[in-house]
Amino acid sequence: MKRTMLVLVFSAVAMVACGGGAVYYANVPPPPVRAEVMGYAPGPGYVWVGGYWGWGGGAHVWVPGRWVVPPHRHAIWVAPRWERAGGRYRFHQGYWR
Secondary structure, eight states: OHHHHHHHHHHHHHHHOOOOOOOESSSSSSOOOOOOOOOOOSSSEEEEEEEEEEEEEEEEEEOOOOEESHHHHHHHEEEEEEEEEEEEEEEOOOOEE
16 A cells, blocks of 8 residues: 555655646645645755645546756746546646746
8 A cells, every 4th residue: 555655755755856738637626735845955045845635547647846956047937736627627737937
């Protein structure tokens, strides 16, 4: 179970990091966002990208927040989000703009 969860979380993080454009739908809303401890940035130029509820294996999966270096100067992170669409919930991936 632990290994499966790690694979799901890693897959979700890798998809966001690679700019994957997959669209996910769920019949249930995501749980409330978890509180996270940011700690200190590992170096200059890092920004905090908060955690979020992704989708994997037919269930919501928490993807933890992390420190990242933006892809270019003045880049702004647009956080991923869930949106109600009819009787379902649609996941919008996060991206840099």
